[in-house]
Amino acid sequence: LAKTTQPISMDSYEGQEVNITCSHNNIATNDYITWYQQFPSQGPRFIIQGYKTKVTNEVASLFIPADRKSSTLSLPRVSLSDTAVYYCLVGVRGTALIFGKGTTLSVSS
Amino acid sequence: EPEVTQTPSHQVTQMGQEVILRCVPISNHLYFYWYRQILGQKVEFLVSFYNNEISEKSEIFDDQFSVERPDGSNFTLKIRSTKLEDSAMYFCASSQRGTANEKLFFGSGTQLSVL
Numbered sequence: 322l323a324k325t326t327q328p329i330s331m332d333s334y335e336g337q338e339v340n341i342t343c344s345h346n347n348i349a350t351n352d353y354i355t356w357y358q359q360f361p362s363q364g365p366r367f368i369i370q371g372y373k374t375k376v377t378n379e380v381a382s383l384f385i386p387a388d389r390k391s392s393t394l395s396l397p398r399v400s401l402s403d404t405a406v407y408y409c410l411v412g413v414r415g416t417a418l419i420f421g422k423g424t425t426l427s428v429s430s
Numbered sequence: 431e432p433e434v435t436q437t438p439s440h441q442v443t444q445m446g447q448e449v450i451l452r453c454v455p456i457s458n459h460l461y462f463y464w465y466r467q468i469l470g471q472k473v474e475f476l477v478s479f480y481n482n483e484i485s486e487k488s489e490i491f492d493d494q495f496s497v498e499r500p501d502g503s504n505f506t507l508k509i510r511s512t513k514l515e516d517s518a519m520y521f522c523a524s525s526q527r528g529t530a531n532e533k534l535f536f537g538s539g540t541q542l543s544v545l
Contacts, residue, residue: 353531364434364521364536365473408473415486416461416528420473 322419323348323411330425339396341424343409346390352412354385354392359406359423368407369394396426404428432456434537436522442543443512451507451540453522459535461485461528462505464497466518467539473521479505480528512544 326344333339345354353372357365369376371383371392382395396403406423413419435454443449455462464476478485479497496508505524509516519539525532 351530355531355533359473362519362541363538364523365534366536367533370531370533413530414475415478416480416525416530417463417475417478417486417488418534419475420465422472 322414323352325409325411325421327407327409327421327424329422330427332427332429333399335400335428335430336398339399339403339426339428341394341396341407341409341426342391343394343411344391345409345411348389348411354383354389355410355418356381356383356394357408357410357418357420359408361405365408365420399426399428401428401430432535434522434524434535436520436537436540438540439538440541440543442545445514445544446511449509449512449542451509451520451522451542453505453507453537454503455505455522455524456526456535457503459524459526461525462497462499463523463525463534464507465521465523465536466490467521468518476507478528485528509542512542514544517542517544 323345355370356368358368359365369383376383384393408423437452462479467473477487477491494510521539523534523536
């Protein structure tokens, strides 16, 4: 299972773009990169997943360079409601997702 | 979007008592999971379940824990003799096929407090 490293915390203001970078140097060929979001007292929620280049959905964009050793989750124009913990997951152990400590994003007005 | 439902949302119990946490996974999903999160810590994998059998379990999932799918809709986690350190938020999750990289759907959790 690839080890991931992401910042412990980030601060932002409403309306700004937030980029959270995750390092995963030993990513395997078959591994996808997946991001989950967790609000306080709620279960994690899938945000986005990608294998290479760029993926965009209604919530976020995911940028993956050619070497796939890192990835960046981009949240456009954050609001107070985007305050949450964001987890970068690479690969699975069997069928189980293994979570790291995540990045706590705090958005202020 | 379909949801995973967990009951109760809060459970308070005395140390040494048995507790059963209940989950209703999404109806056409075949793989079920339990995770836990101790306050302020990361989400930890406990067990995965498919076709009425445990697929995988972590080192946390010892003999005090058991899982069951008693009928076609419910999925339960039983803790036989609760300890203070079992106090945590317990999340149930499900996925359709259990394939690698598939999206997991999580419930809102049961907050277990052991006194």
